[in-house]
Amino acid sequence: MNRQSWEIVVVGGGPAGIAAAVSAAECGASVLLVDDNPALGGQIWRGEEANPSVREARRWSKRLKNSSLELLRGFRIFDQLRQGVLLAESADGMREVNYSRLILCTGARERFLPFPGWTLPNVMGAGGLQALAKAGMPIRKKRVIVAGTGPLLLPVAAYLKRHGAKVQLIAEQASRKSVVAFGSALWRHPGKLGQALGIFGSLAGIPFRFGCWPVEAKGDDHLCSVVLQQGTRAFEIECDYLACGFHLVPNLELASLLGCQIKDGTVSVNELQQSSIPNVYCAGEPIGIGGVDLAIVEGQIAGFAAAGQQHKARRIFPELARHRDFANALEKTFALRPELKKLARKETFICRCEDVPFERLAQCRSWREAKLYTRCGMGPCQGRICGAATKVLFDWSAESVRPPVFEARVESLMTTEVSAPEVRV
Amino acid sequence: MSQNFDVVIVGAGIIGAACALECVQAGLKTAIIEEGIVGGGATAAGMGHIVAMDDSDAQFALTRYSQQLWLRLKDGLPKDVEFETTGTIWVAADEEEMIEVRRKHAYYSARRVPCEILDARALAEAEPNLRKGLAGGLLVPEDGVLYPPTAARWLWTQAQSCGATVIQGRVSAVSEVGFSLRDGSSFNPGITVVATGAWAPELDASLEIKKRKGHLAITDRYPGYVRHQLVELGYLKSAHSVSSDSVAFNVQPRATGQILIGSSRQYGAEDSAIDHQMICAMLARACEYMPDLVQKAVVRCWTGFRAATPDKLPLIGPSVKKPNVWFATGHEGLGITTSLGTAKLLVDQILGRAPAIPFEPYLPSRHSREHAYA
Amino acid sequence: MPEVLAISLNGKSLTVPAGTTVAAAVSIAGQSSFRRSVSGEPRGPLCGMGVCFECRVTVDGVRHVKSCQMLCRHGMQINTDE
Numbered sequence: 001m002n003r004q005s006w007e008i009v010v011v012g013g014g015p016a017g018i019a020a021a022v023s024a025a026e027c028g029a030s031v032l033l034v035d036d037n038p039a040l041g042g043q044i045w046r047g048e049e050a051n052p053s054v055r056e057a058r059r060w061s062k063r064l065k066n067s068s069l070e071l072l073r074g075f076r077i078f079d080q081l082r083q084g085v086l087l088a089e090s091a092d093g094m095r096e097v098n099y100s101r102l103i104l105c106t107g108a109r110e111r112f113l114p115f116p117g118w119t120l121p122n123v124m125g126a127g128g129l130q131a132l133a134k135a136g137m138p139i140r141k142k143r144v145i146v147a148g149t150g151p152l153l154l155p156v157a158a159y160l161k162r163h164g165a166k167v168q169l170i171a172e173q174a175s176r177k178s179v180v181a182f183g184s185a186l187w188r189h190p191g192k193l194g195q196a197l198g199i200f201g202s203l204a205g206i207p208f209r210f211g212c213w214p215v216e217a218k219g220d221d222h223l224c225s226v227v228l229q230q231g232t233r234a235f236e237i238e239c240d241y242l243a244c245g246f247h248l249v250p251n252l253e254l255a256s257l258l259g260c261q262i263k264d265g266t267v268s269v270n271e272l273q274q275s276s277i278p279n280v281y282c283a284g285e286p287i288g289i290g291g292v293d294l295a296i297v298e299g300q301i302a303g304f305a306a307a308g309q310q311h312k313a314r315r316i317f318p319e320l321a322r323h324r325d326f327a328n329a330l331e332k333t334f335a336l337r338p339e340l341k342k343l344a345r346k347e348t349f350i351c352r353c354e355d356v357p358f359e360r361l362a363q364c365r366s367w368r369e370a371k372l373y374t375r376c377g378m379g380p381c382q383g384r385i386c387g388a389a390t391k392v393l394f395d396w397s398a399e400s401v402r403p404p405v406f407e408a409r410v411e412s413l414m415t416t417e418v419s420a421p422e423v424r425v
Numbered sequence: 426m427s428q429n430f431d432v433v434i435v436g437a438g439i440i441g442a443a444c445a446l447e448c449v450q451a452g453l454k455t456a457i458i459e460e461g462i463v464g465g466g467a468t469a470a471g472m473g474h475i476v477a478m479d480d481s482d483a484q485f486a487l488t489r490y491s492q493q494l495w496l497r498l499k500d501g502l503p504k505d506v507e508f509e510t511t512g513t514i515w516v517a518a519d520e521e522e523m524i525e526v527r528r529k530h531a532y533y534s535a536r537r538v539p540c541e542i543l544d545a546r547a548l549a550e551a552e553p554n555l556r557k558g559l560a561g562g563l564l565v566p567e568d569g570v571l572y573p574p575t576a577a578r579w580l581w582t583q584a585q586s587c588g589a590t591v592i593q594g595r596v597s598a599v600s601e602v603g604f605s606l607r608d609g610s611s612f613n614p615g616i617t618v619v620a621t622g623a624w625a626p627e628l629d630a631s632l633e634i635k636k637r638k639g640h641l642a643i644t645d646r647y648p649g650y651v652r653h654q655l656v657e658l659g660y661l662k663s664a665h666s667v668s669s670d671s672v673a674f675n676v677q678p679r680a681t682g683q684i685l686i687g688s689s690r691q692y693g694a695e696d697s698a699i700d701h702q703m704i705c706a707m708l709a710r711a712c713e714y715m716p717d718l719v720q721k722a723v724v725r726c727w728t729g730f731r732a733a734t735p736d737k738l739p740l741i742g743p744s745v746k747k748p749n750v751w752f753a754t755g756h757e758g759l760g761i762t763t764s765l766g767t768a769k770l771l772v773d774q775i776l777g778r779a780p781a782i783p784f785e786p787y788l789p790s791r792h793s794r795e796h797a798y799a
Numbered sequence: 800m801p802e803v804l805a806i807s808l809n810g811k812s813l814t815v816p817a818g819t820t821v822a823a824a825v826s827i828a829g830q831s832s833f834r835r836s837v838s839g840e841p842r843g844p845l846c847g848m849g850v851c852f853e854c855r856v857t858v859d860g861v862r863h864v865k866s867c868q869m870l871c872r873h874g875m876q877i878n879t880d881e
Contacts, residue, residue: 036849038820038870043848050818074868076849081701091869109850121831121843131847132867136816136823221841222831251850352845353852354681355838369462372469372574373505375681380645380724380852380863385845402727403699407645407852407863410686411719413726414708645863646837681837722863 005098006032006070008306009086010105011077011254014042015292016284016299017105018060023303024103025069027312033069034088034097036076040064042107043127044292047134056296072097077254078412079403084279087412094412101279101306104255104267105299108285110152110245111388113336114350114358115343117217122241126156129243133163140164143239145226147171147214149334150247151291158202160243167206168237171228173246174334176210182333189326191293215343217242229339247334249388250286256401272313273302281306290327297323341393350393351386353379358393367396380407428590430456430614432775435596435604435628438468439573439764440753441620442580447768449589451776456614457584458606460595464577467622467760470729472641472677472687473576474654475569475762476513479532483738483786488759489538490782491766492567498765505575507680513568513654514543514551516674516714517560522658526563533565540565554650554715570654570677573761580764596621599628601747616775620753622760623730629744634755637733638694640703641687645722648682657714660688672707674714684721686711688758690731697728733757741770741787751775752789806875821866821877822847822854833866833879 010021013035021033035042039049041057048057075088075095086097110125117123124132126148133139143166146157157167172179186193212230217223225238252262261268261276266288273281283298284290290298297319304313344350346359356376364370367377367390376390377383382405383398390396404413432448434441437459445457462469477489495508502508517523526542533540541564543551548562585591594606603613619625623636657674675688689707694700704726712718734740734755744750751774753767770787773780785791803814808828815824822844825833832841833854844854849868857878858864866877 037868079701091864109848110846112845112851119836119840119842121833121841124844125846128845128847128851132820132822132826132844135847135867136819137826222843349836349840352836352842355836355840366462368465372462372465373578378725380722380855381850382725384850402725404723404725407722407724409719410642410644410708410712410721410723413642413723414705414712414719647862720861 005100006030007099008032008101008103008303009034009097009099010103010303011086012042012105012107012284013037013040013071013073014105014107014284014295015045015057015060016107016295017042017103018064019296019299020103020105020281020283020303020306021069022060022063022067023300023312024307025067026063027304027307027309029307031069032072032097032099034072034075034077036074038074040071040073043131046131056292060296076406078406078408080258087415089406089408089412094409094415096415101281102258103273103281103283103299103302103306104260104275104286105282105284105295106251106254106286108248108250108289109384111247111249111392112244112385113246113340113343113392114348114389115214115216116345116348117219117223119349119352120217120219120223121221122219122223123217124241124243126150126152126243126245128245129241130156130159133160139241141166142241143168144241144243145169145171145214145228145237145239147212147226147228147242147244148246149173149336150245151330151334152245152247154196154199154203156243157206158199161202161206168239169228170203170206170208171212171214171230172208172210173213173337173340174210178333179210182329185325185329189322192326213337213340214242214244246336246340248285248289250289252286253382253384253401253405255280255282255286257403257405271317272305272310273298274305288327289330290323291330294320294323294327336392344393350389351376351379353381353386356386361390361394367398370396428454430454430590430612432456432616432618433458433604433612433614434618434620434753435599436619436621437463437577437581437591438466438620438622439464439577439580439761440622440756440767441618442577442584443764443768444618444620444753444771445584445589446580446587447772448775449584449587451772453772453775455584455588456590456592456612457581458592458594458596460593463581464574467729467731468577469574470639470641470727471573471731471758471761472675472685473571473573473761474513474677475571476654476759477533477538477565477568478759478762479529480737484759485532485536486782487739487763487766487787489536490769491763494765494769495569495762496567502571502576503579506571506579507575508569508571509680510567510569511653511678512564512566513656514548515563515565516548516555516655516657517562518657518659519560523560525658526561529563538565539567552652552655554717555655556714556716559714564653568654570679571761572680576761596628599747599750601749603749616749616751618751618753618771622732622754622756625732625752625754629750631746632740632752632754633735634732634740635692636695637731637757638689638691638697638728639687639731639758640689640700640707640726640728641685642704642708642723642726643679644684644686645724646682647684647721650721651676651678651684651715653678655714670703672703672710674710676711676715683724684718686718697730699726699728731757731760736791738787739763739767740789741767741784742774742789745790804871804873804875806871806873806877808877809879815871817871819871821856821858821864821869821871821875824871824877825856825866825879830879835880
C-alpha cells in the first residue's frame with residue numbers, strides 16, 4: 001500500500017477539478033488530482049483527453065500537462081480514515097491519500113425518473129448514452145430518441161448525429177415558452193449563444209417537441225419502441241436506444257461523509273469556496289448545478305484559495321456573476337412538470353438494485369422506513385439512482401452517509417495504520 | 426387517550442412488538458408506543474440470527490424455547506421476513522476447539538436439539554469456502570436467519586389487527602402510577618412494560634444495562650458463497666469479554682445472496698459512528714476463516730447498540746421498586762431469537778399462567794444485590 | 800500499446816480497438832443484456848459513469864466489475880449474466 005502526502009488534494013477530474021488543481025499547482029502547491037475514470041474530463045469533457053475538440057478543454061489540458069500536479073487515475077475515494085486522510089480504491093489496488101487541504105469537485109449525475117419499461121436494456125441516460133458512445137459503443141445508423149429535460153439533451157443529440165446515429169426525436173418536457181425564454185436570455189452569454197446556435201444548426205432535420213415526455217419503454221429483453229406524450233396525445237416510435245435523463249443532481253456523498261454542511265441539496269460554501277470544514281473546499285455542481293463555465297471559475301477560486309492566494313481568487317469573483325445568471329435560469333427553465341411524478345405504475349421498479357416496485361414504496365412514510373422494510377436504497381448504488389427519484393416522487397430526503405461511500409473490497413477496508421493496536425478475541 | 430389499558434408496551438423493536446402481540450392475544454387491553462420506525466433501532470442493526478445458545482442453562486432454555494416458537498410461526502410469515510433455517514455451524518479451528526464441539530454436542534443432544542459433529546472433511550464439504558486446516562465443527566440445523574425489521578413490523582401489525590392500540594410518541598418518564606409522553610399526555614395503565622433496549626436506563630436509572638456497540642458489514646451478492654450461519658467457537662470469549670473491544674468470526678448468508686459479516690463488541694462507545702479499527706479487525710478475523718472474502722465488495726457498514734446486563738440474561742418481569750413497571754429488555758445479542766419466548770414469559774407472569782420454562786433466572790429482582798459485569 | 804485488443808466475451812473471441820471500455824465491448828459484440836437483476840430481469844448500462852451499477856460484469860473471474868469504467872486489456876475474459 002502506498003501512502004503519500006500532498007498539500008492539496010482535488011477529488012474529481014472534470015472541469016472544476018482540473019481548474020482547481022491547475023490553479024493550485026501554478027501557485028506552487030503540491031497537488032494531487034484523483035479521478036475514478038480511466039481518462040480525465042469528468043462527464044462534460046469526457047473523451048477530450050484522447051480526442052480534443054472543445055477549445056476550453058484543450059487550453060486547460062495544456063496547462064495541466066505543463067504544471068507540476070500529480071494524477072491518480074482510476075481511483076475512487078470510498079472513505080476517510082480520519083481528518084486529513086482519504087482512502088481510495090482502484091480495480092486492483094488501494095491508496096491512502098494524505099492532504100492538508102481538500103477540494104471536492106465530485107460533479108453531478110443525471111436524474112432518472114421511473115416509467116414503465118425504464119429498466120429495459122438500451123434505455124440509458126442522455127449523458128449515459130453519450131458517455132458509452134464515446135467509450136466505443138457503436139451508434140452509427142442506430143435509431144435514437146433523446147428525451148427528458150435539461151441543456152444536456154441538445155449537445156447529446158448533436159453528438160449522436162455527428163457520429164452517424166439516426167436521432168428520431170428530441171423530446172423536452174419543459175414547455176416551449178420556458179425554453180425559448182431561456183434561449184433568448186443567452187444573448188447575455190455570447191459563448192453559450194454561439195454554442196447553442198452551433199448546436200441548433202447541427203440539429204437541423206431532427207424533429208423537436210416541447211412539453212413532451214416518455215411514458216413507456218416497450219420491448220421484451222431490450223428496447224424496441226417508446227411511447228411519448230405531448231399534451232393529451234400519445235404516440236409510439238420504434239427505436240434502438242432511448243437516451244433519457246431529467247437534468248442533474250449533485251454528487252454529495254463524499255462531502256456528506258466528511259461532515260460538510262449541506263443545505264437544500266447543495267454543499268454550503270463561502271465566497272472562497274470553503275465548506276463548513278475549514279480545510280475542505282468545494283467547487284462545481286455540488287454547490288449548485290451551474291454548468292461548465294461556472295464550474296471552471298469556482299474551481300479556480302477554490303484552487304487559489306486552498307493554495308493561500310486569496311487575492312488571486314478575489315480577482316476572478318466578477319466572472320462568477322455572469323455565469324450564475326445562467327445557473328439560475330437553468331433551474332427555472334427545466335423544472336419538472338407534475339405529470340412526471342405519475343409515470344410509474346404500481347409494478348414499476350423504483351429501486352433497480354433491489355427491484356422494489358412503486359406500490360411497496362407508496363406504503364412507506366419516509367426514506368428510512370422504505371430502506372428498512374423494502375431495502376430500497378440498500379443496494380450497491382446506495383440510493384444514488386432511486387434517491388433522486390424518490391425525492392421527486394415522495395419528497396423524501398436521504399439520510400446521512402456511512403462509509404464506504406462507494407462499494408469497496410474487504411481488503412481495501414481492512415487496511416488501516418500500522419500503528420493501530422491489534423484488536424482480537 | 427388514557428383508556429384504561431391493562432398493558433402498555435414502550436418500544437416497538439422486536440421485543441416490544443412480540444410482547445404486544447402476546448398480550449393482546451391473551452386478552453389484555455394493550456397499547457404499544459414507538460417514537461420512530463417499528464423495528465428501526467437495534468432490531469434493524471442486528472444479524473437476525475435465530476440460535477440456540479448454551480452459554481448458561483438459563484440462556485439455553487430461553488433461546489431454545491423461543492427458537493421453537495419461531496419454527497412454529499415460520500410457515501405463516503410473509504416472504505419479506507425472509508425466515509430460512511440455514512442452520513448454524515460452530516467452527517472449530519483446532520483440536521482444543523473440537524473438545525468444545527463435543528461438549529456442545531453432548532449438551533444439545535441431552536436436550537434434544539438436533540446437531541451433528543462435522544470432522545474436517547465434512548466441514549469442508551458443508552462450507553467449501555472456509556480455509557483449509559480447520560478441525561471441524563458442530564452443525565445445528567434448526568437454527569435460522571430472518572430479516573429483523575420486517576419481522577418486527579409483522580408482529581406489530583398482527584398485534585394491531587388483534588386489537589392493540591398503536592401510539593406514536595416518546596415516553597419521557599415512567600413511575601409506579603404510569604408514564605407521560607413528551608407531548609405532555611399521560612397514561613395510567615395497569616402495567617407499563619419498558620422494552621426500549623439500550624435506552625431503557627433513560628426511563629429507569631437503576632437499570633443495570635449498558636450499551637454494547639457492534640459493527641456489521643454487508644457485501645454485494647455472491648449467492649452460494651456461504652450456506653449456513655458460521656460462528657467461531659471463540660465467539661463466546663468475545664461475548665464474555667468485559668473491558669476490551671473484541672471481534673469474532675460470524676458470517677451469515679442472506680436470502681439476497683449478500684454475505685453479512687460480523688461481529689464486534691465494544692463497551693463504553695456511545696457514538697454510532699463507524700470505528701475503522703473495529704471494521705478492520707472484524708474483517709481481518711473473517712478473512713482468517715474465509716480467505717477469499719478479501720476480494721468481495723462491501724456495499725456498506727453500520728453500527729448498533731446491544732443492551733447488555735451484568736449476567737448476560739435479559740430482564741423479563743416486574744421491577745423491584747415500582748411494581749407496575751415491568752421490563753422486557755437487556756437481550757444483548759439475542760433479542761431477535763428470544764423475542765417470542767420473552768413475550769410468553771412476560772404474559773405468563775402477568776396472568777399467572779404456568780410458564781413453559783422457569784422465568785426466575787430473568788427476573789429483574791435477581792439484581793437486587795451488586796453485580797459486576799462478569 | 801497494440802491498436803487492437805483480443806478479448807473474450809462469454810467464451811467467444813472478439814477484437815476491439817484499444818481505449819474501448821468493457822461496456823462498449825459488450826455492445827460491440829451485439830449484446831444488450833449485461834446482467835440479471837435480483838428478480839431476473841435483463842439489465843444494461845444506464846448512467847455510463849459508474850453510479851448506477853447496472854453495467855456490472857465478471858472480468859477475469861472477478862465479479863461485480865463496473866464495465867463502463869474499465870478499459871479492455873489484451874487477453875481479458877469477460878462474462879455477463881452472472
